[in-house]
Amino acid sequence: MNKALILGAAYVDVIINVPQLPFSGGDVTGDLKDYIVGGSAFNVYGAMHAAQADADFFVPVGKGQYADIVRGELQRRQIPELLPVTDADNGWDISMVEPSGERSFLTIPGIDQVWQDNWFDCIDLADYRYFYISGYQIENEQIAAQILGRLAQRRPDAYILFDASPRMSHLTAKTVRQLLQNHVMIHCNEDEIGYFGKPGVSMGDIAHDIFQQTHSPVLVTLGARGTYYYDGTHSDIVPADQVSVVNTIGAGDTHCGGLLAGLASGKDLVDAIHLANQLAAQVVGQEKSSL
Numbered sequence: 001m002n003k004a005l006i007l008g009a010a011y012v013d014v015i016i017n018v019p020q021l022p023f024s025g026g027d028v029t030g031d032l033k034d035y036i037v038g039g040s041a042f043n044v045y046g047a048m049h050a051a052q053a054d055a056d057f058f059v060p061v062g063k064g065q066y067a068d069i070v071r072g073e074l075q076r077r078q079i080p081e082l083l084p085v086t087d088a089d090n091g092w093d094i095s096m097v098e099p100s101g102e103r104s105f106l107t108i109p110g111i112d113q114v115w116q117d118n119w120f121d122c123i124d125l126a127d128y129r130y131f132y133i134s135g136y137q138i139e140n141e142q143i144a145a146q147i148l149g150r151l152a153q154r155r156p157d158a159y160i161l162f163d164a165s166p167r168m169s170h171l172t173a174k175t176v177r178q179l180l181q182n183h184v185m186i187h188c189n190e191d192e193i194g195y196f197g198k199p200g201v202s203m204g205d206i207a208h209d210i211f212q213q214t215h216s217p218v219l220v221t222l223g224a225r226g227t228y229y230y231d232g233t234h235s236d237i238v239p240a241d242q243v244s245v246v247n248t249i250g251a252g253d254t255h256c257g258g259l260l261a262g263l264a265s266g267k268d269l270v271d272a273i274h275l276a277n278q279l280a281a282q283v284v285g286q287e288k289s290s291l
Contacts, residue, residue, distance in 0.1 A: 002264040004048060004055040004130035008041025008137050009112035010070045012092040021096060021104055037073040040134040040163060043250040047257025047279045053264050058082050062111035064089025083122055087114050115143045120150045129158050130260050135165035144175040159216060163256050164188035168195045180213040187219045187256055204235060217269055221255055227273050238273040241281035255280040
């Protein structure tokens with residue numbers, strides 16, 4: 001069974017186009033585009049669904065105005081709500097999109113940041129071969145200990161895909177040590193991989209050091225250049241699909257979902273990366289952050 005559990009959060013993205021980011025004390029005029037349900041886990045699940053891969057969406061849906069938007073979107077897409085809770089509202093963010101397509105976020109945390117260990121009682125970890133988590137989900141050391149402690153009870157052949165995310169710099173040293181264990185695949189960009197090594201160390205050397213601890217592929221997204229990987233024996237760059245960029249919201253998340261979909265379907269690592277690159281190219285060519 002190669003089913004994946006996509007663990008994390010569903011947020012409401014308030015999408016605003018801006019001519020440039022505001023500076024301290026400055027003022028810019030934005031164009032409100034939409035309210036879109038997003039968040040890393042939601043985007044990963046969207047990519048897996050687009051690839052027709054078997055996955056469950058395990059995020060808390062709370063109580064409040066943003067939770068209502070999330071719940072409505074899950075119902076519209078016929079996505080089962082596995083974790084209804086009442087402790088808080090879901091989170092939301094302002095996504096400021098510049099003309100280049102680059103995005104910046106102002107995030108208001110929600111229910112996912114009061115994660116409870118007993119929420120895992122809703123599922124059976126033995127049902128899953130792959131698990132997805134992101135740096136957003138485990139920047140709080142206590143929550144990280146709960147989640148990683150539970151996932152350590154997964155079956156021996158199961159893998160975690162860890163998406164470093166822009167919050168990588170906020171993870172504690174203890175959390176990073178908990179992450180760098182057997183069967184954990186690290187997925188990051190060129191900036192984020194630097195947090196796994198010392199200053200001045202090359203990307204390849206850091207990837208090699210990570211592999212020595214995880215015995216699992218290390219992947220680094222390089223934007224338009226493609227995706228670097230190291231699998232313990234080989235390293236290479238899988239070229240990106242070329243596309244006109246509308247915005248980059250959800251690109252890394254979608255890449256993770258594509259990778260998991262490929263691996264779950266039995267593809268080898270390089271073919272799975274090709275699929276991830278294809279789906280990431282699709283999402284940066286559209287307004288929405290999820291496929």
